[in-house]
Every structure is written in structure tokens, then in C-alpha cells.
Amino acid sequence: MRITLYNPKTAYRSQAGINNFPLGLAAVAAASIDAGFPEITIVDANLLDGEGVIEVASSQPDIVGATSWLGAIPPLQELRKILPRNTPVVVGGPLATALPEYHLEEGADLVVFGEGTATFAEILSSRNPNLSRWKAVPGTAYCCQASSLTTPKEGMVRLTKVAVDQPHSGLLTAAYPLFDIDSYAKNWPSGKRGMLVADQCGCRHRCSFCAGNYLGGTWEIGPSALAQNIDYLKREGIESLYVAAATFTDRPEHVLSTCHILAEAELEWFCESRADRISADIAAVLAGSGCYKVMLGLESASDEITTRMSGGKGKEKLLRAIDLLRRHNLGVEVFVLFGLPGETETSIKDTIGFLECNQLIASPNVLFPIPTTPIWEMAKQKGVIPPLREYLERINEYFRQNRAFVPMPGICDAPDEALTQAVEWVWAHNARLKGK
Ligand code: B12
Numbered sequence: 288m289r290i291t292l293y294n295p296k297t298a299y300r301s302q303a304g305i306n307n308f309p310l311g312l313a314a315v316a317a318a319s320i321d322a323g324f325p326e327i328t329i330v331d332a333n334l335l336d337g338e339g340v341i342e343v344a345s346s347q348p349d350i351v352g353a354t355s356w357l358g359a360i361p362p363l364q365e366l367r368k369i370l371p372r373n374t375p376v377v378v379g380g381p382l383a384t385a386l387p388e389y390h391l392e393e394g395a396d397l398v399v400f401g402e403g404t405a406t407f408a409e410i411l412s413s414r415n416p417n418l419s420r421w422k423a424v425p426g427t428a429y430c431c432q433a434s435s436l437t438t439p440k441e442g443m444v445r446l447t448k449v450a451v452d453q454p455h456s457g458l459l460t461a462a463y464p465l466f467d468i469d470s471y472a473k474n475w476p477s478g479k480r481g482m483l484v485a486d487q488c489g490c491r492h493r494c495s496f497c498a499g500n501y502l503g504g505t506w507e508i509g510p511s512a513l514a515q516n517i518d519y520l521k522r523e524g525i526e527s528l529y530v531a532a533a534t535f536t537d538r539p540e541h542v543l544s545t546c547h548i549l550a551e552a553e554l555e556w557f558c559e560s561r562a563d564r565i566s567a568d569i570a571a572v573l574a575g576s577g578c579y580k581v582m583l584g585l586e587s588a589s590d591e592i593t594t595r596m597s598g599g600k601g602k603e604k605l606l607r608a609i610d611l612l613r614r615h616n617l618g619v620e621v622f623v624l625f626g627l628p629g630e631t632e633t634s635i636k637d638t639i640g641f642l643e644c645n646q647l648i649a650s651p652n653v654l655f656p657i658p659t660t661p662i663w664e665m666a667k668q669k670g671v672i673p674p675l676r677e678y679l680e681r682i683n684e685y686f687r688q689n690r691a692f693v694p695m696p697g698i699c700d701a702p703d704e705a706l707t708q709a710v711e712w713v714w715a716h717n718a719r720l721k722g723k
């Protein structure tokens with residue numbers, strides 16, 4: 288069976304101009320191979336001039352699997368027009384999980400919820416050879432109009448999926464060889480060849496603006512799978528890693544086993560975590576295993592705002608974590624999010640002052656409510672979310688314009704211009720700190 292896995296073009300650009308390796312598709316590819324379906328073509332539109340739709344069609348797939356998340360939504364109408372009717376288009380990823388109806392209306396035949404490796408393998412195995420049809424699989428949603436599917440009911444059907452167990456070893460091990468590593472390895476800030484490697488999926492915390500629990504569970508990549516991935520990447524000349532996990536230091540035992548592997552690999556790497564999950568011991572372990580930078584969530588310097596948003600964050604904890612990390616010569620950068628409920632021009636000034644006073648490089652965002660989050664519900668109740676298609680395009684435009692200049696649905700007391708100016712200030716501040 289010919290499988291084409293498709294990564295849509297993203298409007299989001301990393302500041303350095305890195306092509307972000309599609310970790311989700313790589314995991315799905317690995318699971319397909321494990322399930323006995325190795326005939327896979329990868330089409331990453333970010334490596335092409337166009338949207339990649341023609342390349343998907345020319346691979347003559349029996350089935351297409353696409354990722355969808357904010358900033359990178361597959362052009363499903365175009366795909367549906369160009370592909371034969373009996374070629375199913377399956378969509379997974381954070382946004383497909385949040386908005387299944389939208390994706391089905393746009394042209395997907397099946398939407399996979401949350402963790403997609405087992406489900407996609409099951410979909411591939413579920414083809415009925417006599418009828419050439421695809422049977423319904425738990426963990427998916429599908430539409431009764433999709434002629435290639437057997438459909439027990441009218442309308443959208445959402446089948447309940449079993450939770451994933453952790454650790455989920457095996458995830459991603461076989462998939463890197465399918466990708467053109469060179470395309471993702473360039474433009475890393477240190478000048479070294481870099482790559483993303485998945486370490487942890489999902490998040491057990493519940494910050495009101497974040498959809499970090501979209502996978503329906505939290506689990507860690509097993510140490511053997513991680514070691515195999517790193518071995519392969521080293522053979523490909525990779526010297527620098529972004530160890531992808533929302534809160535890398537969440538579980539100390541996991542940090543120890545992962546850092547042991549990273550230390551043996553003798554690579555430089557960075558990660559993201561929460562300030563309340565950094566201790567003196569953890570800082571020492573990170574520093575001793577090649578870590579050079581930790582990115583932490585500040586979001587706002589107003590403790591009133593962050594307490595409302597999540598119990599765990601706050602300036603004091605952040606300052607303590609920064610101190611511990613800097614004592615070990617580790618770099619620290621922070622995420623800031625302007626426009627949270629309770630934001631005013633005064634709290635914006637406080638956040639800017641905090642960055643300046645502590646000489647912190649920051650990754651800025653203006654809040655855009657993410658479907659399924661508490662903030663999304665709040666924004667819907669306020670009636671500020673535009674029609675879905677328009678809203679998703681506005682988010683794309685926001686990324687294209689450097690995360691400023693495009694007003695987002697307002698749920699705070701600060702005017703749009705103040706939010707835009709704050710983002711611009713952070714970019715200029717970063718440039719000053721980097722000495723540009
Ligand atoms: C690491 C990370 C990043 C990394 C890189 C991720 C990568 N290349 O894959 C970077 C820094 C680049 C990044 C960027 C952004 N991110 Co981010 N990121 C994460 C994080 C922390 C982990 C994601 C991850 O790597 N998971 C591991 C992989 C294996 O899982 P996965 O990609 O989801 O794939 C699984 C399933 O989704 C599914 N699946 C995925 N694709 C497909 C396809 C098919 C066919 C099938 C069947 C299944 C399937 O199966 C996969 C295996 O289980 C999550 C939060 C979290 N707590 O998990 C946020 C998260 C995914 N990011 C998010 C966002 C919003 C962004 C940004 C827009 C940044 C911003 N300013 O807000 C950009 C968008 C980039 C883009 N669209 O191009 C949101 C997504 C919300 C949404 N509904 O779309 C999340 C949930 C955090 C949040 N703020 O809520 N991110």
C-alpha cells in the first residue's frame with residue numbers, strides 16, 4: 288500500500304529560519320513501518336515552492352496522512368480536488384483533534400484524535416480487500432458522506448479511543464531515514480548541524496491558554512528509542528539538538544536517564560521547561576550533559592495574571608530558576624504572552640521592565656485563543672471569535688507578520704496597539720542583547 292505523509296506549509300517561521308522537522312509525521316511513519324506498511328513517501332511543503340499538493344498527487348498514494356496545527360493547516364479542498372475520490376485523506380495533529388468537524392467539512396475523510404501512531408497503523412490494517420473500503424477505527428471521526436468509508440450513522444461519528452500507556456518506547460525510531468536530514472539541519476544558531484528529537488509528549492499541566500494536553504495523555508519516549516534516534520542523527524552529522532518536550536524537567540528520574548544518554552552522545556542541546564520544575568540538582572545534571580539553554584514560561588510579569596492562568600508560574604519561581612541555571616552557565620530564554628485576561632498597559636510595562644532588568648531574551652506572542660482551551664471558551668462567550676476560516680487565516684497572517692500587527696480577538700483591557708508595540712519592543716530588545 289502506498290502511503291503519502293504530508294506536512295503542510297507553515298506560516299510560522301522560527302527566527303533563525305530553521306525548517307522544523309515534523310516530529311508527529313515522523314512518529315506516524317515509524318508506526319506504519321512497524322505495522323508492516325513501509326511504502327511511504329514524505330511530502331513536506333516547507334521544503335517546496337508550492338503547497339505540495341501536486342507532489343502528493345504524483346506520488347499516486349492509496350492513502351494520504353496529513354498533520355494539522357495552528358499556522359499549518361492542510362489545503363484539504365485542493366487535495367480533495369486533485370486526488371481520486373477513493374483515496375482517503377486522513378488528518379491528525381493538535382488542530383485536527385480540536386476541530387474535527389472543520390477538517391471533515393474542508394475535505395478530510397477521517398480525523399484522528401490525539402496520539403496517532405496506533406490509530407494510523409490500525410487504519411492501514413483496517414482496509415477490507417474485497418470492498419476496497421476503510422472501516423471505522425476507534426480514535427477517529429468521519430463523515431457519512433465519505434463514500435470510501437463504511438458508515439454506521441448519519442453525520443459526524445466520533446469513536447472513543449483508549450488512553451495511551453507510558454513510556455511509549457519505539458515511537459519515532461525508524462522514521463528519520465525517510466526524511467532529507469540536510470534540509471532540517473541547516474540555519475541552527477550555533478552554526479552546527481541541528482535537529483529536533485522528541486522526548487516527551489503532551490503535558491500534565493493545565494494553563495488556561497494552552498492546548499498542551501491535546502494528545503489525550505502524557506508520556507515519555509523510552510530511553511532506548513531516544514538513544515537509537517540520537518545514534519542515527521549523529522551518523523548523519525548532527526551536532527546540536529532541540530529535545531522537544533513541553534516540560535523537559537517535569538520528572539527528575541526521566542531527566543536523569545535522558546541526560547545520561549545525551550551526555551554519552553556528546554552533543555550540545557537545549558530544552559523547554561517550567562520554572563517550578565528546576566532545582567539545584569536538575570540544573571547541575573543539565574549542565575553536565577551538554578545542555579546549553581533552557582527556555583522557561585514567564586508569560587507575564589504580573590503574578591495576578593499568571594496565578595489566574597496557571598497555579599504554578601510566577602516571578603519568584605522564575606527568578607529562582609534563572610539564578611540556579613545561570614550559576615551553571617546555562618543560558619535562559621523565556622516565553623512571554625501579551626494579552627492574557629487581566630492584561631493592562633501597566634502590566635505590559637511591568638513585563639517589559641522585567642525582561643530588561645533581568646537581561647532576558649524572550650519569545651513573544653500576542654494571545655490567540657486556541658480551540659478547546661479555557662481561554663477559547665471565554666473568548667467564545669464574549670463573542671469575539673470570528674468565523675472559523677477567517678480566524679485561522681488571521682492566525683496565519685499574524686505569524687507571517689512577525690507575531691505583531693494583526694489584531695487578535697481581545698479578551699484583555701489593553702488596546703491592540705499596546706500589544707503590537709510590546710511584541711516589537713521584545714524583538715528590538717532581543718537584537719540589543721544579541722549585540723546585533
Ligand atoms: C515541541 C513543540 C513545538 C516545536 C516543534 C514541534 C514539531 N516540529 O513537531 C516548535 C517550537 C517548532 C513549535 C512551534 C509551534 N507550536 Co508547538 N508545541 C510543541 C509541544 C511542546 C510538543 C509537540 C511535539 O513535538 N509532540 C510530539 C509529537 C510526536 O507529537 P505531535 O506532533 O502532536 O504528533 C502526534 C499527534 O498529534 C498525531 N499526529 C500528528 N500528525 C499526524 C498526522 C496523521 C496522519 C495522524 C494519523 C496523526 C498525527 O500523532 C502524532 C504521534 O502521536 C506542544 C505542546 C505539548 N505539551 O505537547 C506544542 C503545541 C503542539 N504547539 C502549539 C503551537 C500553537 C505552536 C506555534 C503556533 C507557536 C506559537 N507561537 O504559539 C508554532 C506552530 C508551528 C507550526 N504550525 O509550524 C500548540 C498547538 C495548538 C493547536 N491546536 O494547533 C501546542 C499544543 C502548544 C499550545 N500552545 O497549545 N512547537
Ligand code: SF4
Pocket residue numbers: 490491492493494497498499500533534561584597
Ligand atoms: S504552557 Fe507549558 S506547562 Fe502550561 S499546559 Fe502548556 S505545555 Fe503545559
